[in-house]
Amino acid sequence: MTNGAGCLALVLLWVARAATAQARIDERWPLDAAGSVRIVHPAGRVRVVGWDVDSLAVVGTLAPGAGRFYSAGDGHVRKLGVDIPADERIAGRGDLVVRVPRRTNVWVKSATADIEVEGVDGTLDLTSVRGAIHVVGTPQDVTAETMDGAVEIAGGTGRARVKTVSGAILLRGASADIGASTLSGAIVVRAAGWQRGGTGVQRGKFESVTGDVRFDGELGRGGVVEFETQSGNIAVRVPGRTVADFDALTIGGTITNTLGAAQPTPRANGAGQELRFSTGAGGAQVTVRSFKGGILLEPK
Amino acid sequence: MMCPEMEVRLNEYVDGTLAARDRASVEEHLASCAGCRGAVAELRSLVAEAHGLPRSIEPKRDLWGDIARRLGKRETGDGKRWWRGALAAAAVLVIALGLYRLVPPFTAHYRPAGGGVGWAAVQADFDRASGELGRALALERHRLRPETVALLERNLEIIDAAIAESRAALARDPANAELRGLFAAAYRHKVELLRWAAHAATS
């Protein structure tokens, strides 16, 4: 029967296409204005975007072999993600866009997938092994950790904690309380503090082993900021009228100061240079330490 | 007495976990609210008392007999589970050692109290923790992707070199508090790296 053969051919064609076709995801559930979302997405990209609707919507595509999409939860807490079989070391790519109410608390974990979050004001907890992490907006609290990916946080947060091994860290915008730690990545902090009511950075700790650290921003009165590297160079650029106590020390490097007249002196006991000076009372406290790196203090 | 809407913030204030601008607004409120001031005093007193409770209470009866009986029946677990436990245990060990508290962020105002014996113990503990983690990692490496292993090894080399330099400098100038702080920081980075590795291997 030609009809039957034709149908069979069509069915076979359809089956063949389905086997290599991408899986499409398009789901939506109600979610409270300040609920929580937990996303596990191994490979590809996941974007989380805040919106003004009390529901969670996810759209995306999964390449063949990328695994199975799953979701569970209720109006307060929802978890979703892509499950790869335990013995699959390499997952196919998946691309997800998840829209959530703005005040949602978002937790994302990925292996190589890049994580992007935009316009979410809740608490963010983002972890990856090799993926990049990119946050834009004003989340209240951000924790971002990745081994090899770059991390960029742009906007303003109440508190930010970023950790990488070799990924570069870029913090743009304003946060009152920042911690950034890397082994061999570089840390760049720009224009910190001025957007959020102009309080300046209140608490900052920036540490690396070999990565350079560059701070270019404002310090809040009473702020406590610490820089520490093993061999990375440290550059601190603050407005010339900043009121602060500066305490810098390097054991193998040199200190250059153009923030004022004070000049570094050789250390009392041993090699290296130190520099302690104050530009006024009741200001910020800036401590800079390096084992081998150079230290530069300069005005904006 | 206490303004009910202030309960959370007053507790956080007493615990020192408020962001600076919230702290300022709480202090402003306290300046004009006796009820909340009283509550803060009570909270502080309560927390202090709790900290001061006896650390140790002897059980009414000796429990050793029952324990000894149960010990006789135990066997060790299978190898792979043990190593994962070792990784987790070693990571926990580092936290439990209170290393971060023992060597707090360096500031000009920090003067370690009688560094000698305590400091040697800290170094020894660091060595043990990272040795433990390193050994466990060596066993679990096959679970990691080659690029990740390469990344870890490259960074391990970097941090080991930094630690060696720090250690040599400290050997020449052992009483130097700044050097100790930098050495401890280098070690923290190493342990952090190994914990990352453990996390990557077991997730």
Place this chain on the structure above:
Amino acid sequence: MHSDPTDLIHRAQQGDQSAFEALYHGHVGRVYALCLRLTADVVQAEERTQDAFVRAWERLATFRGESAFSSWLHRLAVNEVFRVQRATRRRAQRVFTSEDPGALERADDRPDAPGVAMDLERAVAALPPGAREVFVLHDVEGYRHEEIAGLTGVAVGTSKAQLFRARRLLREALNR
């Protein structure tokens, strides 16, 4: 008996049970105090204390270094308390039955103001379980909320809420 603690641990790790028994005697007070305060039940506290030492014996090979042994053991004990709590739903007996008011009186240190300490212990024992556990772990034992969240499975926010509630209930009880 006066033994170098490091040596005891090392010997216990080689399988020497008498060395482990000496470790038991040196640390049981601490473990029991923790279990008693967390469970507010003498029988459960005794059982969890035993569980903790048995688990410690099993895991001893993974331990390195004397200075952290008490902390390591401490964490094991906390885990045992919550492991059982998760697995069963037994109601806890009140520790302060009329037969045994002395259980919390035999304290090692802090002889000053014993009356005050006892009031606090009683009040803590009378707290509802969730609040009591967080209060004991945070304010008595010094764990942070993140650690408590990891140990008990509640969210950090819940841990804080339980702590603040515990403190409020305790203030009310002690002010009466």
